[in-house]
Amino acid sequence: MPRLRREDVAHVAKLARLTMSEAELDKFTEQLGQVLDHASDMNALDLEGVIPTAHPFGLINVVRDDERRPSLDHDVVIAMAPDAEDGRFAVPRILGEAP
């Protein structure tokens, strides 16, 4: 695999919604590179035809009858929010300024 580059780390930080300082970018490029280097021992294996396992015992859909049942109280949930308005979660603006 190609060596992890600083610009890859910057791109991933953006995807993960994290701000990285210049110093952090340098540090993470080195440290994440070391972990990925260690993982490269997997590349030496012949894994052709091996079925990937995402879950230890194989997940099967679990369904229940479509009946109403108690859930968390609306007011309790809204009370946990950093900001709320009229019983809804409030957030800063999502769309850009009108032209």
Place this chain on the structure above:
Amino acid sequence: MKSVRQTALDVQNGDASALSVLEESLANIRARNDELNVFLYVDEEGARTAANAIDERVARGENVGTLAGVPVALKDNLCQTNVPTTCSSKILEGWRAPYSATVVDRLLLAGAIPVGKTNLDEFAMGSSTENSAFGPTKNPLDTTRVPGGSSGGSAAAVAADMTPFALGSDTGGSIRQPAALCGLIGVKPTYGLVSRYGLIAFASSLDQIGPLTKTVTDAAMALEVIAGHDPLDSTSLPEPSPSLVAHVDDGVAGKRVGVVRDLIDGADDEVVAAVERAVGVLKEAGATIVELSVPEFRLGLSAYYLIAPAEASSNLARFDGVRYGLRVNADDVTAMMEATRTAGFGEEVKRRIMLGTYALSAGYYDAYYGQALKVRTLTIDAFRRAYQEVDLLLGATTPSVAFEFGSKTADPMAMYLSDVFTIPSNLSGEPAISIPFGTGEAGLPIGVQLLGPGRSEAQLFAGARVLEIADGRP
């Protein structure tokens, strides 16, 4: 404090009140919590109310449950209604859970008294409890050393006699490794045996809740209470809780035990010597010993440090400043989320999120995450082959005894390597138990590990009990 078993007996028989037991626990917490930083929150009022209720029920002659009046410490990634739950992260500081984890409900139903929430590596990511946003926990046996992690606070609570038992969570060794470093029994149950409902997720296909105790019987008692099907966790196994306490003294006569070089080699000499002594004990007790080599276990570390971060990066996406926890305001919603996550997460959590996001990102998914999932299959197949030959596997829990603060923090890879013996069981979803067996450098405890196929907990406890007796704890 007395054992879980003895405490419950005393309370059930009226020989001790639940309140007096609780006061002893609270006094022990007060005596050392400032020094050790074990509990992030102590719920004195809630615990007293629960203890009084148990005492009233005992007075009325009611059946008060198998854990009647036994104080328990909860790792602070387990939700308890209206109790602060932080995951040792600034992003959840001040948040109170609106519901209880199934394990907490089951403990309460069995009469146990939750006394508070213990420190952990932030979001359970770490092996030393040094990654907590609220400062590290010290090992009660030697305060210059780490208690292990991520359930370091839960291990320290039991080791410092603050509670007779504690619950932790184990994603790559986070119950077994601190148990080994603090001289306790630590159990990682079969995946799905214990409901994860109300456990704040780190890596959902690997996480499992289990007990930390001073005796094998206590661990069996605690696991019986928290295990069993839960409709609120769709990955919960369909069976009811297994019978474990009744099998603790079954012994190992006639069992085949595989001694796995790959779960021993690379450990310090004193750890290797402890495992070799354990082999002798099991043989003496009538087990047949088989030497095994399972090289796939070594690859497990590489697979784990891609799979666990990949799942974590997805699970931790929910911490975005919208519905709960920290918010750092900014001009638009994206900037708010970025500012919140940047301020709220610590360095190790960021490192794992970055690693996982990278492993899942376009162009690298097949090479890293896809490859890791295939190696996970190899690990599972290797276990399956081993269990065609033997009933149990034996190895070390950790490569060394408790290490000193700061000795691995500068090098994340060195810290990750301390999980090499515990990770395979998480990848396969199979159970494993760490048992203190002798001491090493400076009298610090050494843990040995027994591993078994899915749902073989009764057999693991029986094996652990043989080692416990041989180690001088009849």
